[in-house]
Amino acid sequence: xxxxxxxxxxxxxxxxxxxARLVGLERTDSPGSKGFTKAGIRKMIARLHxxxxxxxxxxxxxxxASN
Numbered sequence: 001x002x003x004x005x006x007x008x009x010x011x012x013x014x015x016x017x018x019x020a021r022l023v024g025l026e027r028t029d030s031p032g033s034k035g036f037t038k039a040g041i042r043k044m045i046a047r048l049h050x051x052x053x054x055x056x057x058x059x060x061x062x063x064x065a066s067n
Contacts, residue, residue, distance in 0.1 A: 002055040011055075015048045 002008050022041045 002051050008052065008055050011048055011052055015045060015052070018045050018048070 002011055018041050021036065022038060022045070025036070025038050025041065
């Protein structure tokens with residue numbers, strides 16, 4: 001669970017890394033190395049998207065919508 005802005009930025013960096021790895025795997029269309037598979041990477045990406053969304057939602061709730 002993401003608890004602060006530092007963890008949020010780390011999660012975003014990890015997300016970018018995973019997305020790049022997935023693109024590389026899709027380009028080569030070879031089995032994943034060191035246990036990384038396309039499906040596994042997609043699951044990790046989905047988990048990070050969920051955690052980022054929860055943090056963003058709670059951040060908006062704490063600070064209110066600024067319109």
